[in-house]
Amino acid sequence: ASDSVDGLTHDSKDNVQTIIYTPNAEKANVTYIDDTTGKKLSTEDLTGNYGTTDSYQTGNTIKNYENQGYKLVSDSYPATGVVYDQDGVVKSYEVHLTHGTTQTSENQTVNETIHYVYKNGGKAADDYQATPLNFTRTVTTDKVTGDKSYGDWVAANGTSFAAVTSPAIKGYTPDQAEIGSQTVSGDSSDFDFTVVYAKNAPTITTESKTINETIHYVYKDGSKAAADHVAKPVEFTRQVSTDAVTGDKTYGPWSPAQSFAAVTSPELKGYTADKAQIDKQTVNGDSKDLEFTVTYTKTPVAGGTGLNQPGKPGNGTDTGNPSSNQPGNPFQPSNATNNGVINTSTNTGSKVNNGAVNSPELPQTGENNSQSQTMSFIGILLAMFGSLLGFLGIKKRRND
Incomplete structure (x- = not known):
């Protein structure tokens, strides 16, 4: 503005004033925005005289952000710089950046x-x-x-x-x-x-064992004399534990011992058993089967006859015969004269004959039946001959 002048006349000199005009200072700004987060990174405030162009460039700032991993999305700031051509207007620009990735x-x-x-x-x-x-x-x-x-x-x-x-x-x-x-x-x-x-736990099983008793009855030559005696079997049990891995077995004790009763050998007429009985037998689970053999042999026959009998006292009719009481006199009459082989209580020979004649014998293998019959017949003849001699002796004494 010019200065005011008072009191001017026609004699006053010219009043010359110089007015200088200066440009207004204008403003602008550049905002850097992180589009990934939506946040403002920074703002660059710019100033300059009206009518001038600002020398600021966004390139260096963008490069700095790119070095931090950002990537430029957009830049609205003029490439040649902002021109302050609007008095009193603040020009604003935005640079948008996003996060770079790999x-x-x-x-x-x-x-x-x-x-x-x-x-x-x-x-x-x-x-x-x-x-x-x-x-x-x-x-x-x-x-x-x-x-x-x-x-x-x-x-x-x-x-x-x-x-x-x-x-x-x-x-x-x-x-x-x-x-x-x-x-x-x-x-x-x-x-x-x-x-x-x-x-695994061991396997437990039960083991059974049967023990038998058999008795054979045979003649001396081995042939069968009577039916076998087969006792009722006895049975024993015990537990067996088998290892699940090795298969090894562990055995428990056998059940209590048991017995086979005594067995009387059967009687066979004319034969004698070498064992009158098989005694009671006690067995347990460790026992083996029992097997016995009873052997029968022919009962021996007495060898004497009427000729070999001891002398017996006479009947008193003639006591002068020096041989009348002599033992073993084959001509001596005796009170056995009338019963010969029949009186088994007084005549040993009669036992043999009686057994041979009156007692049926069981057949025996290996012996000659005809021989047995012949021996029996000879025994009878000898007995009869003894009786005849006795009779003749008595008659002779009477005749004398």
Whole structure:
């Protein structure tokens, strides 16, 4: 503005004033915005005279952000700089940036292992190792923050492990009959299982044993004399414990001892048994079958006849015969004269004859039946001959 002048006349000199005009200062700003987060990163305030062009360029700032991992999205600031051509107007510009990223591929392998052990910790069988399952996915890394984001896993060779039956081990039982199927993803940890085997209890069974007693009755030559005696068998039992692993057997005690009763040997007429009876026999589960043989031999025949009988006193009719009381006199009459071979109580020979004539004999193998009959006949003749001599002796004494 010019200065005011007072009191001017026609004699006053010219009043000359110079007015200088200066340009107005104008304003502008540039805002840098993070489009990833939606936040303002920074603002650059600019000033300049009206009508001038600002020398500021956004390139250096953008490059600095790019070095931090940002990526330019848009820049509204004039490439040649802002022109302050609007008095009193603040010009605003925006530079939009986003986070730069990198992409990589990530691999994951998932394993399944099954251990087989005894209860005491020892190894029972080789480990089961499943075929590993492989997965891949894309990993996106934020270049500004370093944060990672992950894509979905993609299976390369399957998404599950099949069920696995626990191996059979003789004498042992596993606590898990099988390991079931397992669903797997790339996020899964390795699968690790342990199957424990416990020894089975021994098998308990009952063992039986039968003991027999047989008695054979035979003649001396070995032929059968009578039917065998077969006793009612006796039975014993005991428990047997069989080890589930080794198969070794442990035996309990046999049931109490038992007895076979005494057996009287049967009587066979004309024969004598070498054992009158088989005594009572006590047996137990460790005993073997009992077998006995009773042998029969022919009862011996007495050898004397009427000729060999001792002399007996006379009947008193003639006592002068010096030989009348002489023992063994074949001509001596006796009171046995009339009963000869029949009186078994006084005549030994008659026992033989009686047995031979009146007692039926059991057949015997190996002996000649005709010989037996001949001997019996000779015995009878001798008895008759003795009786005849006695009779003739009596008659002679009477005649004398």
